[in-house]
Amino acid sequence: MDKSTLKQVKKELTDVLGKENVNDDPVELFAYGFESSFHFSPPALVVRPRSREDVINIVKIAARFKVPLTPRGAGTSFGAQSLSLHDGILVDFRQMSKIKAITIGDQQVTCEPGVYYRELNKRLEEVGFRFPPEPGSSDYITVGGMVGNNASGMHAVKYGATKNWVIDLEVVLANGEVLHTGSKSLKSSSGYCLNELFVGSEGTLGLITEITLRVAPAPKFKETYMAIFPGIEAVGECAVAILKSGITPSAMEFCDDLALGMMKEAMKVQLPPAAYEPGKSALFIEVDGPTKEGVAAEGQIIEELLKKMAIDVKVARNEKESDDLWHARHAITSILSKARGGKYMMSQIMDIGIPTSTIPRFLKELKDLITKPEFFFATAIYGHIGDGNIHFGSAVNTDVVPEVDKGIKVRDKIAEMVLKLNGTLSAEHGTGWARSIKLADELGYKLEVMKQIKQVLDPDNIMNPGPFFEVPVDEKGRPSEFLKLKPFMPGGA
């Protein structure tokens, strides 16, 4: 944005939002230049709406000056989708955090997008209900960000992703019109399903100002198990056996030897004895339900299978032991950067999804690939094995060119393996700008249709330009998600 446009836009925004809700302080812009990825790109302005009317005003001003808008919740994304990539306006939604209505008779909650997921679930649990997706980052994310990314997590194997719970969104479109994508009915077959179009759209189609979700009864009982296996393929085989047993666990997670090793070092948790032997991999399982007897019966089937297939099994004896095991599993993403002797490295987390029956073979091939010397990084494999969502985090030093080149080669190989299985390159974290590189390979003609939808709803491309349709390339023109975008210095911002 040139200086005179910025001055005029700032003046008009300040007139409608008040001085305290429009910010161009360099320190603040610098801070808003980061998210959970290693990319960095500060906005030209930050605004903090308090209401739908504020959002309409922001959109109308941005549209008149053709300035890009990037909506943002807590900014914990991995693909640069919560960063303003083009000197635009970052719209921080955290002041819009009201829980407007909890109507258990309708099995619904209506809230503003800036409410934190934990806060929403705390309120729902007071009346015996919850919104179940539970991403690994649940303690610090907003519901708007979950809708933006179609986030999910540990419970998706039984309860699905965010999209399965959204029944209506209020969205301010690029032309300033307000659209409701659904109704207050739990089901609808009237016309196209606009809920699903907007869930996961990463702010590229409009700014969400209100969200209505279906809610589920909070389970009263649960059992937790951790099992140790000689290798990652054996973990995959056991996971598939459990899925075939007719029991749907409420969580089924796994990690390889490298992730288990880091977990042992970083977390003070008592794991099954075999976990302390070298080279082992682990499976974490939870079953839940409304009655103790039902959960115990399901747990027994799982336990028998684990005892047959694993080399060691731990059954959590109480809530604390269960919480400790899940805490250890949750911590993997955050402790990954220690994977190379504690040196500060960037973790490029990948987030692929494959059909569940192919998991054992895929995991073996993946492990073989990343342990080959020409591809080797400290790469941990872990994730939501119950729905085929596998993460691998490579500790890539983005300042070292040969490492970046190797990272690109590994990514290309893995993408090829996933697409051969008819899988997806982003199962829950979203695409953003960083992962748009291989999107055309995955989506084919679907990407063209998506472009046309974007063009109709946002002809001037002011709604979060970046995700899906822009491919990051380095100075040599090579596609690379390892770019930092801009220098890490405030002076360079």
Ligand SMILES: Cc1cc2nc3c(=O)[nH]c(=O)nc-3n(C[C@H](O)[C@H](O)[C@H](O)COP(=O)(O)OP(=O)(O)OC[C@H]3O[C@@H](n4cnc5c(N)ncnc54)[C@H](O)[C@@H]3O)c2cc1C
């Ligand atoms: C340690 C760690 C673990 C994680 N584990 C998981 C996991 O298990 N599963 C998972 O899915 N993700 C995970 N994530 C990624 C991320 O935390 C989630 O996807 C989360 O839902 C993002 O929420 P946020 O509030 O940070 O949103 P942001 O990152 O701020 O935004 C996410 C997207 O939503 C858009 N958006 C935000 N608000 C609005 C709005 N009002 N209107 C329109 N669009 C909007 C943004 O533009 C952006 O494209 C993890 C992240 C970390 C750091």
